[in-house]
Amino acid sequence: GAGVSQSPSNKVTEKGKDVELRCDPISGHTALYWYRQSLGQGLEFLIYFQGNSAPDKSGLPSDRFSAERTGGSVSTLTIQRTQQEDSAVYLCASSPQDYGYTFGSGTRLTVV
Amino acid sequence: GNSVTQMEGPVTLSEEAFLTINCTYTATGYPSLFWYVQYPGEGLQLLLKATKADDKGSNKGFEATYRKETTSFHLEKGSVQVSDSAVYFCALRGGTSYGKLTFGQGTILTVHP
Numbered sequence: 001g002a003g004v005s006q007s008p009s010n011k012v013t014e015k016g017k018d019v020e021l022r023c024d025p026i027s028g029h030t031a032l033y034w035y036r037q038s039l040g041q042g043l044e045f046l047i048y049f050q051g052n053s054a055p056d057k058s059g060l061p062s063d064r065f066s067a068e069r070t071g072g073s074v075s076t077l078t079i080q081r082t083q084q085e086d087s088a089v090y091l092c093a094s095s096p097q098d099y100g101y102t103f104g105s106g107t108r109l110t111v112v
Numbered sequence: 113g114n115s116v117t118q119m120e121g122p123v124t125l126s127e128e129a130f131l132t133i134n135c136t137y138t139a140t141g142y143p144s145l146f147w148y149v150q151y152p153g154e155g156l157q158l159l160l161k162a163t164k165a166d167d168k169g170s171n172k173g174f175e176a177t178y179r180k181e182t183t184s185f186h187l188e189k190g191s192v193q194v195s196d197s198a199v200y201f202c203a204l205r206g207g208t209s210y211g212k213l214t215f216g217q218g219t220i221l222t223v224h225p
Contacts, residue, residue: 033212100158103148
């Protein structure tokens with residue numbers, strides 16, 4: 001597609017439930033990134049995929065967070081047993097190489 | 113590790129005023145530096161970038177110069193418009209964190225007519 005697509009755009013979930021957030025990167029982009037933007041905070045790096053290399057998971061805040069990227073394209077970020085502090089906008093970005101990110105519009109997650 | 117520090121906001125200006133948003137960084141090696149902008153209700157967009165010392169990035173009337181001696185990448189615009197109202201993020205890539213961007217906390221800019 002023309003840009004990075006994220007779904008859903010908004011998600012409200014109950015505390016303790018699992019959620020899956022989806023990212024469709026720009027076709028041909030080898031690098032894919034997940035960031036989190038909390039109210040009043042900057043952007044927090046979560047995870048980075050580059051081609052077939054092992055992902056850089058150094059930013060995942062706890063073992064409740066995981067992500068996968070299937071076939072080098074679509075990525076899913078999963079949050080298990082959601083907590084209220086997980087409420088944030090989750091942003092995905094892709095890049096043809098380690099440069100020139102294009103960001104999606106994000107998924108706003110609200111845990112009630 | 114890498115870090116980026118932006119000036120505290122929010123910043124409120126009148127139209128046609130001069131804008132400076134300060135950004136300083138800490139990184140090893142030779143990072144690439146970026147400014148991203150987030151307009152209300154929209155996603156993050158790359159505004160400008162610089163990849164080596166003394167490079168000047170520019171776009172839409174905004175400029176920033178990569179100053180290695182002061183580890184700074186301040187954003188400037190000579191005459192702001194109402195349409196420039198947005199959140200501005202300074203970021204770096206490289207050094208010890210190759211591949212991922214490290215962002216500053218963002219600066220909210222509001223321009224009044």
